[in-house]
Amino acid sequence: MRAVRGWVPGLRFRFVLLVSVLFLTLTAVMIVVASYLDLRDEENRIIEHARSVGATMSRLAVPHLNNHHYLILEQELESIAGSGIVDLAQVYDPNRDIIVDSDPLISYFDDIQLDPLILAAVASGSEKSRITQLEVTMAFPVRAGDATDVLGAALVSVPRPAAVGVVWAIWQRNATIALVLLGFCIPIALHAGSSFLRPIKSLTQTAHSVSAGNFDAPFPVDRKDEIGVLARAYRDMVARIRENLEQIHRLAFTDSVTGLPNREHFRQHFLKQADLSADKDRKLAVLFIDLDRFKRVNDSYGHEYGDTLLKEIGERFEDAAGVSRLDQATTYSGYGGVEDFVGGADISTVARLGGDEYAILFAVDDVRRDVAAVAERLVKSVERPCEVNGLALTVGASIGVAVFPSDGMDYTAILKNADIAMYAAKRAGGNSLRFYQDVESSIQVRDRLLVETDLRRALLQDEITVYYQPKIDCCTTGIVGVEALARWKHPTNGLLTPADFIDVAEETGLILPLGETVLRLACQQGRIWFDEGCGIPLAVNVSVRELEQPNFTARVLKVIEETGFPADQLELEVTETVAMADPEGLQNTIHPLREAGVRFAIDDFGTGYSSLAYLQRLPFDTFKIDRSFISGLGVEDSNRLIVQTILAMAQSLNFDVVAEGVETLEQHSILREIGCATAQGYLFGAPMAADMFAIWRAGFSCTFCMPGSCVTEPVEIANPISAA
Structure with a gap:
């Protein structure tokens, strides 16, 4: 059964197969029933034929038995048997105990064995019959003109055709009819199956498309039948799943305080840009920024002031790095994560990694010149006091720089090395810039x-x-x-x-x-x-x-x-x-x-x-x-x-x-x-x-x-x- 299920290609084939099997089953049943009925009709026809011949013989025998014209009667019986329809015809005269037979080789003077049916017909005055596999034998009483006295009996034997031959002829006829009907049935079933299963096939294709990630695949929701109900329910379910995924990924990739990309967004963005940069022989600079004196703001005024300050600083960093919030939004797609970039697009991004730490990624040609220019704008942007609820708050920025691929071949190494450079900037007094390649990295190697x-x-x-x-x-x-x-x-x-x-x-x-x-x-x-x-x-x-x-x-x-x-x-x-x-x-x-x-x-x-x-x-x-x-x-x-x-x-x-x-x-x-x-x-x-x-x-x-x-x-x- 499993092998059969694996072989059947689809619903359309199964539908046609089901219709064909049902039709063939019904046809077989019909042939069996029709053959049985035809066989019974054939048997009844032979019996009626025998009865008709016997009745004719009994009428013909009346004057001959009355006048004892046995020779003429014998000739008439030979004529009936000679037609080929009747095997045997006999007339019995009980008064003289004479049997007139249709066989020309037998004379009514010969001693012929009397069939029991003849005696039964004479004794009862009624029709008697015997049916075997080979023939139908019937005896009829011969009555006088007034239909009262029984003068004798007439016996007729009619051959029965072989049952196998009759059945085979009937089956050939009915099978021919069934094949003709099947030839019409299969195309009609194919057409009906295609029409019936087309919406199911469409819904299945949509389901495959959705499972592959295409949540915008169309559903056949305009139908009024059960398929339409199923399609609408499936569409609503996919819509809820999409909303949930969009929400979870939006929250997973966006910092809730500043609205900037978060650490994971920054990581995925870096990985994609690193792959592209490897092909284009392009360098990427990662700036790891930690705010100086930020802890005092939180300790003195509370987290509400600190969060407002973080948001303001994030916006200033975007301006200083030349990155707009709209540009950053194009690097992220709802439930699909961070998208690939096409050549020539601005790859710069600003992210908040957590706490008072930020990271900036951008492409550089001349590392020292390009990074120094951006870092100078970043430091100046935070030197300006930020007004938070009427208070002027000032912080600094310690910046560490690591360059891909010279300072590391993967995200973890680059970010860690930029972090090391940032701490070197803090140890130097803060509000300054340090490159990882200038830090004593040999100590780390050892x-x-x-x-x-x-x-x-x-x-x-x-x-x-x-x-x-x-x-x-x-x-x-x-x-x-x-x-x-x-x-x-x-x-x-x-x-x-x-x-x-x-x-x-x-x-x-x-x-x-x-x-x-x-x-x-x-x-x-x-x-x-x-x-x-x-x-x-x-x-x-x-x-x-x-x-x-x-x-x-x-x-x-x-x-x-x-x-x-x-x-x-x-x-x-x-x-x-x-x-x-x-x-x-x-x-x-x-x-x-x-x-x-x-x-x-x-x-x-x-x-x-x-x-x-x-x-x-x-x-x-x-x-x-x-x-x-x-x-x-x-x-x-x-x-x-x-x-x-x-x-x-x-x-x-x-x-x-x-x-x-x-x-x-x-x-x-x-x-x-x-x-x-x-x-x-x-x-x-x-x-x-x-x-x-x-x-x-x-x-x-x-x-x-x-x-x-x-x-x-x-x-x-x-x-x-x-x-x-």
Whole structure:
């Protein structure tokens, strides 16, 4: 059946096939019924023929039996039998016990065996018959003229045609009629099927177009039938999805305070321009700007004054950089993210990265000259006092510059190097400009080489360990999972977090043994907890370098098998940026792990660009909302709206949701109120060693979880992290 379904090309063919099968079935039934009726008619015709001949013979025999003219009667019977219609004709005279036969070789003087039907007809005075496969035999009484006395009996035998021949002739006739009708039926069915299925085909094509990202595809909403109702409902659903996507991407790419592009928008814009610049041998300058003395404004007058000042400074930076708000809007398209630029378009953009930090990107020919000219205008723009609610506020600007590609080949390196140059400008007294290439970057290089050397030694000497941060049910505040996080017990620098060594591990390829080490340690500990009767689902982060390895799946399955940790209790976390970089390749890589029961989560959701069509097809189970959105809950309404939109999208796609970075009771309360199921953050517990986690878990379970009720306020408990 599956093979047949796979072979059938479409609804139109299936419709015609259905009509043809129904027609053929009905035709076969019709032929069977018609053949049966025709066969019965043929049998009745033979019986009637035999009856007609017999009745004629009985009338002809009356005068001959009365006058005993047997010779004349014999000649008449031979004439009847000679026509070929009758096999046998006999007349019986009971008075003289004489049988007159139609066979010329037999005389009425011969001793002929009397057929029982003749005796029955004479005795009863009524018609008698016998029907066999080969013939129909009938006997009729011969009565005198007054129709009272029975003079004798007449017997006639008529041959029956073979049933097979009759049936075959009937079937040939009816089959010919059916084929002729089928020849008319199929074209009519094809035409009717095309007309009937055309709107369904149109709706299907529209659905494919929408799933590919074309939300403006037309729907056949002008129809009044069920298809029109379905099309209108689908159109309204797509419109709501588009509005939600536009809203979430607008909020995700725009800074809510200044209206400028935010950090993610700036990152995507840089990546696209870097790709174009690589082909055109063009240089890009990134200016990292931090406002001097801004903290005093916030501390003295409050965040309302500070936000107003940030907005004013952002507008001045746009003017100084020669970027209009309309120009920046053209670099962003609602739900599609940052669009490609065509040659000759102005690529300059001004973004607020967060706090009092801004970034500017523009193309340069002469680096020193072009950057110095822009930086001078920027510094002068902030030197003018800004009037905020009647107060004249003044700040400065420390500017660091990194140039692509000479100061770095990727976004992370460029922004980090521009940040280093900015801090050099601050150390020089602020309100000044520094180029990264002028900063003592050789110190950084030596530091990174030292980290690489120490990390190689750490992997050999088992200095890598795993800390565990719990995931909490927002309603019951029960523990529902734990995330495994790498830590490095450095012999001289103490406990190091991934921020201190993960970049070096990625660049040098050490991330591969590091990732396998963390996975193995986490699964070993998870198995220990299961053996102790307190098993818990475990989440482990996976890097893009690991996913690119052809043996990644085999290594994960090997670790699961060797440690004995249940595969269905393991969840691997992949960042949204990695997931969207190569969705098809990612799907092929993780499919065997999904088959084994391993779950997958999109980490840092909301910071990258996710296509709805890809999200529907990617085999993920969980969204992890980035902490940048959670930190703004209770502060900015836009963050709450973003989280609500992500929750609605996750629910429609049947994803679980985990909120990262929950640090306050207010954030926890808002998450519970808007329906977020799971949270993770320092409010509940920081990452901790396995032994400390066991102590914390016991205390947390005793004081935090209240069976049968929903805890409204988290209970303050002693945090064992400080003892770790």
